[in-house]
Amino acid sequence: MPFIIGYGIAILGAITAYQLTKGKTNKRKFIGWGITLMFAISPFLSFAIGLTTAVIVxxxxxxxxxxxIFPPIFLLGFVLLLVGIFKKEEKVKF
Incomplete structure (x- = not known):
């Protein structure tokens, strides 16, 4: 049953990231989702998937x-974070 906790924390992290980045600029969304993927989703999701696989087989x-599973998801979050940090804000032209 500990894998249910892993899935729950990963889903809770995704919901929290969605709520925190709703209505923000793309730069802030990239930063928020990058941090969430690195620290809330990737470790707990990989843990839960690993335990689920172990139980099944x-x-x-x-x-x-x-x-x-952990490194690719973590690197994806790191890339999103870097894109958010180095992305230029687009100026709106009227």
Whole structure:
């Protein structure tokens, strides 16, 4: 049952990020989602997927797939954060 906690925290993090970035500029959205992916979604989602896989195949070593899932999701969050930091604000021309 601990994988339910992992899924719950990942979903809660996504909902929180959505609520915090609603109505913000694209720069702020990239920064918010990048931080959320790195620290709230990727560790807990990879943990939950790893434990779910281990339960399904009935092998504890299958939980090591979390070490394969975590880095790409974390790097995606890091790239989103960097895009948000270095993105130029677009000026609205009338």
């Amino acid at each position: 009935m092998n504890g070593w299958a939980a090591m797939i979390m070490w394969v």
